[in-house]
Amino acid sequence: MTFETDHLGFLLNPLDWQPAWAExxxxxxxxxxxxxxxxIIESLRNFYFEFDLSPPMRPLVKHIKNNFGADIGNSIWLMQRYGESPARTLALLSGLPKPKNCL
Incomplete structure (x- = not known):
């Protein structure tokens, strides 16, 4: 299956997202x-469509903590699971634009 992406590999249209994209x-x-x-991906997609924002790191951590608990809603766990830029990785997996201020 092919998806239309920008030069960084982010899905151009978040509405085109499918589980196959995440996989x-x-x-x-x-x-x-x-x-x-x-x-988490589904939760971030809901966040994006509610607030029109791909959450950068601080709002991402707060959102995950509020929705999934403090055990995973912290930057250490997120970085261990998703690498040095969890906000960028999760936005990519969720079919969302790259969060502002992410390298």
């Missing part, structure tokens, strides 16, 4: 998606 992107990042990852 394909995760595979390229060497991340084995689990049910919890898919729940």
């Amino acid at each position: 394909q992107s995760a595979e390229q990042l060497d991340i084995a998606l689990e049910a919890q990852d898919l729940a």
